[in-house]
Amino acid sequence: MSTPDPLIPMPPAPRRTTLIPVDDWRPAGIEDLEPAAWEALRDVGNVAVVAGPGAGKTEFLAQRAAYLLQTGLCPWPQHILAISFKRDAAANLGRRVTARVPEHAGRFASMTFDAFTKGLVDRFALALPPDWRMTDGYEISTVTNAEVGDFLNGIAHAAPEALRWEVARFQPNRFVSGVVGNYDLPEVVPADAEVDAISYAVREWWQARYLRRGKAQLDFVMLNRLAELLVRAVPRLRRALRMTYPVVFVDEFQDTTSAQFSFLTSVFGEETAVTAVGDSKQRIMGWAGALPNAVQRFTHAFDATTYSLAWNFRSSDALVALQHVIARQLDPAAVRATSKATTEDGHDPASLWTFSTDEAEAQFIADWIARDIAGSNRTPADFALIARQKIKDFEPLFRAHLAVHGIRVRNDDARVGKMTLQDLLKSETTHLLIGLLRLAHEPHGLPTVWQDVSTTLERVHGAIDDEVAQHRVGENLTEMTLRLRAWLESHPPSTVSAVDTVQQLLALVDGAALRRYVRATTPGEDFDLIAGAFEARLESSIKQAAGWGDALDEFECAEAVVLLTAHRSKGLEYHTVFFLGIHDRQWWALGSDLPEGTATFFVGLSRAAHRLILTTDRTNRAGPIAALFTMLAEAGVPEIDCG
DNA sequence: ACAAAGTGTTTTTTT
């Protein structure tokens, strides 16, 4: 994360860091690694690391990076490239490596798959083969299922008689990821008529969105395909990438799509040591195009050695035992993990609670959480409410019943204006504006907020390498804070509108400069969208707030019980997990894909570190859902009637 | 105007 241009990075000056002999190297920041992790770490070839829930995948990768950099096995000026799917995961791994080996952090590039492929296209589009030359630039444009359906109908009509039936049978929701994404672009587009339906449809797709006149319309699958074509067609680029990145990490490998797999093979199939980390028991993205057996395919195609991590640093021994019952259904050869988590006494590790109404469920759980917090040092953020789908159906009842106890609920996927809450809370603009309000409300005691806000302001006003300008920004911030403070004191939240507050803020920071800054640094973010969402969130936060501190807490919702889907919960952990809605209405899809449904169940319940409570109702337990109850019974999970 | 029949959605990320 610390390399400004990670594609062809400027190697940091070779510092006088002493190399550590391979046999003397010890992990930093943690006590020790398990034996299998040591073996995998020392294997400098292609490696597949199978790591179940709580195995410390990210930590393993951070330690492997430290090992390769500190021992000189990845010598200056070469880099390690770590590829993740989500920005959060990429940032998290980057931060961990920086913390472990700050002196080598400049040679560790952690980014998302899409950032890497888009970066290649953006820099080397001119090197694309003549048939694929991009003439008028492109814009990112994702298509809806309905639009893909219209496109397929259109081309099926115009298709040669022999292909018409087959083209019409492509499923709109699988076409881009499964068909376009699976198709390697030919360097030279053949002039003669295509013979099969796939080639015909894919060619029409590229024709309609890319090869026609005007600005190309690309989504991330198409960017991936262009990047793959680039490295395949331009051997010098391929060599440069392999030399720069002799070591590549890929996280969550079980979620790799066919497009991503083909890209990895083309770029890093040779002369590179690839480490793939994943857990096929947590493959829950099949419906979105993840390969059914990505890890196996990797082992085969990259001739990789497999290592299985068996320690679980997250969950108590009893919960590890429960997880193993489900793991065995997903993979009969699964090895039971060893819990390395601290044991907590005094509560049942897992139970199944039955309720007759949603109302009773929300009330009972809200009261229970409030009592548990009152009797312990836990905070609302230690609790998660997880469900299979339709999270917003749960939101109003739990919000109301937890509010009685002064506990907040956060649904990161909730719509705020035209954004999701998580996008709003992650954006730099929000950090700046909320930071200013925090500083004005609480001027002394928030040194990190002050630091963040002034750094952002320096960037917004272009003062980053200019000490005089930095000094001006610093003085400016002091004055801004004082003026905003006076304004806040004379305008309590209950008397003011969000529109006025945002106007006040934008007048202080120079809204025009901020707009230019957002456009220049994050082309994917729209300033008006963020400003609108910010205003909407602020409006609802100030409504019943007692004071500005309260309103800001409500806006950020940092200390809250989180409500999320099992899919979103992947990679996260909580002291206590409520897995809501173990019944047919939530799990209707179980019958059509039992393995993926079971994996979703596995992912959700393995988020719990110390306590797991599953909830259900009194509806029929026959049919596919019976499989889940059978596993719970086998694990000895007691059922409790809660009214 | 209203009911019946049909369609789409559910689980998501990426600049």
Next chain:
DNA sequence: AACACTTTGT
């Protein structure tokens, strides 16, 4: 499977 929403038929 179940719900929300749209189109078609009387």
